[in-house]
Amino acid sequence: MTTFIFDVLKDLQNNNVALSNITFILPSKRAGLFLKHQLAQITEQTFFSPDIISIEEFVEGLSQLKKVTNTELLFEFYSTYVQHTNKETRDAFEPFSKWAQILLQDFNEIDRYLIPQDQIFNYLSAIKEIEHFHWSLEENQTDFIKNYLTFWNRLDSYYTNFTKRLLNKNIGYQGLIYRQAVKMLEPYIENNANKQHVFLGFNALNTAEETIIQTLLQKKMAKTYWDIDAVFINNPLHDAALFTRQHKSDWPYFNENTFNWITNNYSKPKTISIYGVPKNIGQAKRIGSILNKIKRENKTLQNTAVxxxxxxxxxxxxxxxxxxxxxxxxxxxFPLQSIPLASLFEIVFHIHKNASDRFYYKDVINLLSHQYIRPLFKIEDSDYASKIIETIDTNNIIYLTTERLKQIAGSSHSYIDLLFSDWNKGISRTLKNCQQLILSIKNHFEKNKTSNLLSLEYLYRFNELFNELTRLNSKYEHIHDLNALYSIYKELLSSETLNFQGEPLEGLQIMGMLESRVLDFETVIIASVNEGILPSGKSNNSFIPFDVKLENKLPTYKEKDAVYTYHFYRLLQRAKNIHITYNTEADVLTAGEKSRFITQLELEGIHNINHEIITPQVPVIMPALNTINKTKALLQELILVAEKGFSPSSLTNYIRNPIDFYYQKILKIQEHDNVEETVAANTLGTVVHNTLEDFYKPLSGKFLTTECVKNMKKNISNTVKHHFKTIYKEGDITKGKNLIIFEIAKRYVLNFLDMEIQDLEAGNQIKIIAIETDNKVTIDLPELDFPVRITGKVDRVDEYNGITRIIDYKTGRVDQNSVEIVNWEDLTTDYKKFSKSFQILCYAYMMQLSGQIQLPIEAGIISFKNLNQGILKFAKKDRTGAYAKKDMLITQETLNNFEKELKHLILEICNPNIPFIEKEV
Structure with missing residues (x-):
């Protein structure tokens, strides 16, 4: 396969053109590298290499201006804006940067297409006045109206003064450089009359480029080589040749000179395969499969491009x-914003953007857990980052001060200063902190010999970025707050990349669409050929309306789509094997619609196209419930649990799901206690329990009196607050939802005490027998050769008019049907309905077995969300339905029936032949 570049060089050689005297001008630097490589293939003689430059380098040399970065342009423009805008109506740098970026793009387009700026800006100003005609006629215009219309009137002034400022400094943006290059073209021609230029591989040209090339052609100082196929240029509707047709018909030069070249490569046989693949990862995997196949068949990926x-x-x-x-x-x-160090500075800026002397615990944990920060806090054998995180969790700290962090951090406090102190004491200080942070990470890597070349490269590139920010801040002094600095940092970061090193002329080439200009490959794989990506579709990120662009012959989305149409089809022209992938799934930016390019290829009917929809092979995996067999080691651990004692909650946990019992009691895996920003339900329950324990514990063995309970009411607030402080630690209960929950806790206790007072005033006698009493009993199981105990704490045992009651407190809602059973077997099979009954019967069984109570008794639950129902007593019903007979007394027969189910459950747990089997939730 011969390439376009090779064909151009051969043509020049055949016409006896001295290659050493030519200046080759190409669309990109990369194309120049391939041209230099192919020079050696057209001759065996030694000669001096010609000048090979990109169009931007050529134009920059013509203009004698130096191109500056977009970020520096923004600072220069703000300096102009400040000088020519009233202080009262002037935007700060951060909001300015949002709209100024768009305006700079418009300046660039106006200059590249050599539009007289006063013409277009005066036109825009007039349009705005017409659009808001009634505003401009109002006698008492608001400040908003005045500022809006003034802004449009000042655009010409902004442009004129801004470009004057840049020209005085001999710098410029791309458009200004192009406009200036056209002005400097005549002196260049006079000084280089014998110089020959070859422009090759161009397609869409702006007015400045057209003027330069046409002038050099007319002066017989240049030749042009276009790369267009007859299929495209002969079809007046085909956008791949939109610009080339215009050049061929509109340029006077081609009335008398040959138009080089119209080729016939596209019609030659090609193997075209199109794959619709779900998601980007699917496309990547498909590309990997294609390359693997090519490698197997051809032994090499030379002349292959992705x-x-x-x-x-x-x-x-x-x-x-x-x-x-x-x-x-x-x-x-590789974009810098995608590397791990970018995420570190994202967290740091997020923490400090809103000035505060306190830091949210999640932000602190995120920062201390970062892969570049955590190692800094490992000093000798201590991990101070873990210590800080554990302290936050243990003490339920929602917000932390720098002082508190330093107190916890111990000998690593210097890093706390670096990460959390002095970030809002001026932009210079902030930038120094960023650079010092990079240096600290670098020093730590080198000190501990954990550095690698890639990490050092990351640090070096970010150090360069912050050096540039420091230079810009020192030179212009426009950044006055952290938000503005963050905005500029993001702007710089988005344009910076980490360049790969490779052999540019060997093996597989991976490139973007624009890098493929002028280059030809035998095998081409084009990815993401979706509508909205190739082509990018309609977008109007501009102050210039669509109709004004048309009037002034500025490019619109149609021209931009035609540019990508040309690049797409040019890749296909000389290629023999073509693979195209597109995403079939709707994503954030695309609707999963294949590009119009694919549809056009299929409708052309020139090539045989194989179109497949690729779906990943997803094996059908039947859900299998987790099963844990009881090994000797597991049984030994189970014996230890039994000897220590099964609690009612652990037994009901087994009923709910045996796997959970295995995780918690055998493997000792406990749920991590996360920081509670909002008081959790179990915390509220514990506070209420502990408050009532404080009130009633001193009354054990005594009868309650109305006066005694009323005295408790006086201490509700202080006691509840005390227990919140003990359990909720440093969590804040003075505002928001937590304040409401604090008030609810007080109301629960108050309502309960009021219920007690009503009972007493109604003439009922209540004697407190025990409060929060611990129970531990051994049960007789002859089937097992090891002791089995049951342990648990009963909230309250009292005597109500001579009847002993066992009471369990629940701060959640419980209804009467939750403590009623019909069949005893249900206790150990239906967790949702009967776990409450199982629990209170377990308490009754333990207390009766230990001789603390005499039967018959009552047992029940007090639900603080359902307090008006009083105590919800356990009941055995003879059948279901409204007319079922209920027995609410717990007798020996009741406990015998419960004991039978309890022993059956424990024997199942301890049976070596019954594995722990996960239940479907």
């Missing part, structure tokens, strides 16, 4: 490459 329509595919594609890929060259840089 062109990514969506550059976010780069990392998935790199991960999907076959191990035997061989030499590889990546022309796209």
């Amino acid at each position: 062109v990514l329509g969506d550059e976010n595919l780069l990392i998935p594609v790199l991960n999907a490459l076959p191990e035997s890929v061989g030499p590889l060259n990546i022309t796209m840089g």
Whole structure:
């Protein structure tokens, strides 16, 4: 396969053109590298290499201006804006940067297309006045109206003064450089009359480029080589040749000179395969499979290119490459914003953007857990980051001060200062902190010999970025707050990349669409050929309306789509094997719609196209419930649990799901106690329990009196507050939801005490027998050769008019039917309905077995959310339904029936032949 570049060089050689005297001008630097490589293939003689430059380098040399970065342009523009805008109506730098970026793009377009700026800005100003005619006629205009209309009137002034400022400094943006280059063209021609230029591989040209090339052509100082196929240029509707047709018909030069070249490569036989694949990862995997197949068949990936329509595919594609890929060259840089160090500074800026002397615990944990920060806090054998995180969890700290963090951090407090102190004491200080943080990470890596070249490269590139921010801040002094600094940091970060090193002329080439200009490959894989990506579709990020762009011959979305149409089809022209993938799934930016390019290829009917929809092979995996067999070691652990004692809650946990019992009692896996921002239900329950324990514990063995209970009411607030402080630790209960929950806790206790007073005033006698009493009894199980105990704490045991009652408190809602049973077997099979009954019967059984109570008794639950129902007593019903007979007394027969179910449950738990089997939830 011969390439376009090779054909151009051969044509020049055949016309006896001295290549050493030519200046080759190409669309990109990368194309120049391939041209230099192919020079050696057209001759065996030694000669001096010609000048090979990109169009931007050529134009910059013509203009004698130096191009500056977009970020520096923004600072320069703000300086102009400040000088020519009243202080009262002037935007601060951060809001200015949002709209100024768009205006700078418009300036760039106006200059590249050589539009007289006063013409277009005066036109825009007039349009706005017409659009808001009634505003401009109002006698008492608001400040908003005045400022709005003034802004449009000042655009011409902003442009004129801004460009004057840049020209005085001999710097410029791309458009200004192009406009200036046109002005400097005549002196250049006079000084370089014998110089020959060859422009090759161009397509869409702005007015400045057209003027420069046409002038050089007319002066016989240049030749042009276009790369367009007859299929496209002969079809007046085909957008791939939209610009080339215009050049051919509109340029006077081609009335008398040959138009080079119209080729016939596209019609030659090609193998085209199109794959619809779900998601980006699916596309990457498919590309990996295609490359693997090519490698197996051809033994090499030389002359193969992967062109990514969506550059976010780069990392998935790199991960999907076959191990035997061989030499590889990546022309796209890895974006700095995607590396781990970017996430670190994202967290740091997030913490400090809103000035405060307290830091949210999640932000602190995120920062201390970061892969670049955590190692800093490992000093000798101590991990101070873990200590801080554990302290936050243990003490339920929602907000932390720097002083508190330093207190916990111990000998690592210097890093706390670096990360949390002095970030709002001026932008210079903030930038120094960022640079010091980078230096600290670097020093730690080197000190502990854990550095690697990639991590050091990350640190170096970020150090460069903050050096640039420091330079810009020192030079212009426009950044006055952290939000503005963050905005500029993000702007710089988005444009910075970490460049890959590779062999640019060997092996597989991975590139973006624009990097493929002028280059030809035998095998091409084009990814993300979706509508909205290739082409990008309609977007109007501009102050200039669509109709004004048309009037002034500025490019619109149609022209931009035609540019990508040309690039797409040019890749296909000389290629023999073409693979195209697109995403079939709707994502954030796409609707899963294949590109119009694919539809056009199919409708052309020139090539045989194989179109497949690829779906991943997803094996059908039948859900299998987890089963744990009881090994000797597990049984030994189970014996220890039994000897220590089964609690009612652990037994009901087994009933609910045996696997949970296994995790908690055998493996000792407990749920992590996260920081409670809002008081949890179990915390509320514990506070209420402990408050009532404080009130009633001193009254054990005594009869309650109305006066005694009324005295308790006086201490509700202080006692509840005390227990919140003990359990909720440093959590704040003085505002928000937590304040409401604090008041609810007080109301629960108050309502309970009021219920007690009503009972007493109604003439009922209540004697407190025990409060929060611990029970531990051994039960007789002859089937087992080890002791089995049951243990638990009863909330309250009292005597109500001579009847002993066992009472369990619940701060959640419980209804009467939750403590009633019909069949005894249900106690150990239906957790949802009968776990409450099981629990209170367990308490009764333990207390009767230990001789603390005499039967018959009552047992029940007091639900603080259902307090008007009083005590919800356990009941055995003879049948279901409204007319069922209930027995609410717990007798020996009741406990005998319960004991039978309890022993059956424990024997099942301890049976070595019955595994722990997960229940479907």
